Amino acid sequence: MSDDASFEEIKCQHCLLSFYRRKQTGRRPKYCSPQCRSAAFRTRSAEPTRPEFARETERIGQAVANRARMVAQSSSLPVRTWPLEPLRHSVALQRELDDFIAVAVREALARGADWEEIAAVTSISVSSLKSRFSRAKVNKAVHARRRRRPGRPAGTAAAVPRSVAGERPLEEDAQLWNAHDSLARALSHLHRSSGLSVRAIALDTGISPSYAYRLMAGERSPSWPTVQNFALACDNKPEELFDLWSAASGQPEVHPDVGYDQALSRFQGAIRGLHLAEARPDPATVASTLPDAARHEIPIVESLLTPKPATRAERLSWPATAALTSALHGSHERIRRHWRALRKAAPTPTILTQAFG
Structure with missing residues (x-):
């Protein structure tokens, strides 16, 4: 070039080749040609495979199931003091479904579906789909959900394992x-x-x-x-x-050696908590529907679900306890720890020598 001082060298951000332009004021070009600019735009707009959307479909799907269960429970009970509860849960369920549809659209695109196919399923026009479910908007919604996700209260000692992306398994x-x-x-x-x-x-x-x-x-x-x-x-x-x-709170319940009364209180408290979450169905009805409970265990189950201290709770077998836990939609792992602690703390029956004559 006859006058190198009047030109500046620029590297194209798409093809990475150098090109020159005469020095002047204004924005420096990023690409060497309109073809490179168009190719770069197509690359940025391509649908990458985003595993985080697959994870979010599972997470939001679980939230939808939980919220639907709350809708069913609130609508089936006489709600005198809070008549708006079914409506509140229904609105929240709709919000969860909207989020689920958003991540499902992006996941479908990542797996090879095109906008026309999604439009046929959703009965939404292609232009509306592209506007409502752009990658930027869905990412923003996912990040907002993560900020709203109930966190661990301050001071929780239990360490929760994290995945590479920083999320819980x-x-x-x-x-x-x-x-x-x-x-x-x-x-x-x-x-x-x-x-x-x-x-x-x-x-x-x-x-x-x-x-x-x-x-x-x-x-x-x-x-x-x-x-x-x-x-x-x-x-x-x-x-x-x-x-x-x-x-x-994500805290594993650790049971050191405790006395019988404390172990019984913890066991009954855990069972009654599950009973409370199910809106306290009739104890006799719950006990009568347990398939693995022996006849002598039914009164024990009924006593566990009443406010008074349970009677002979340590005699309850694990199959009957597991059936009760399933009926109340609880965690077998947690209840089994309480059950084992109670069995361990139960006093050993003594046999009087007079019994042998």
Whole structure:
């Protein structure tokens, strides 16, 4: 070139080859030609395989199932003190479904579907689909969900394993969501059965009414003092909620050697917490429907589901306990730890020498 000082060298951001332009004011070009600019745009707009959308479809699918269960429960019970509860859960379910459709659209694109096929399934025009479910908008929605996801209360000692992306394993995440859902349903039933307004319970608990609503809708993860105060405000024993809260917080229940009374209290509290989350169905009905309970175990099951201390709970076999846990949609792993601790702490029966003559 005759005058190199008047030109500047620029590297094309697509083909990576150098090109020159005369030095001048204004924005420096990024590409050497319109063809490279168009090719770069096509590359940026390509549909990459995004495993995180596959993970989110599973996570949101679990949230949809949990919310649908809450809708079914709230609509099947006489709700005198909170008539808007079924509506609140239904609106939240619709929000979960909208998020699920968004990530499902992006996942379908990543797996080879085109916009026309998705339009045929959703009955939405291609232009509307591209606008509503652009990669940027869906990513934004996913990140917003992660910020809203109930977290572990401060001070939780249990370390939860994380995947490479920093997320909990899906199986464990589903367990936490199920436990969180159970705690929310238990708090909701306490409110319904108390006959008190949400404002009155919130005042006694030391939280705002809006926060109380979010706790009962499963949208917040409370601290243990909050759960305690909520239970006391509803005239209920806080220990019946401790195992639900512990599971929802991701804490593995560790049982050191404890006395019989404490082991019995923990075991019955865990069972009664599950019973509470299921809106306390009739104990006799629950006991009579257990397929693996022997005849002598049915009264024990009924006593576990009543406020008074259970009788001979250590005599309950694991098959009967497992059947009861399944009927109340609880975690076998957690209840089995309580059951083992109770069996270990149970006093050993003594046989008097007079019995031998």
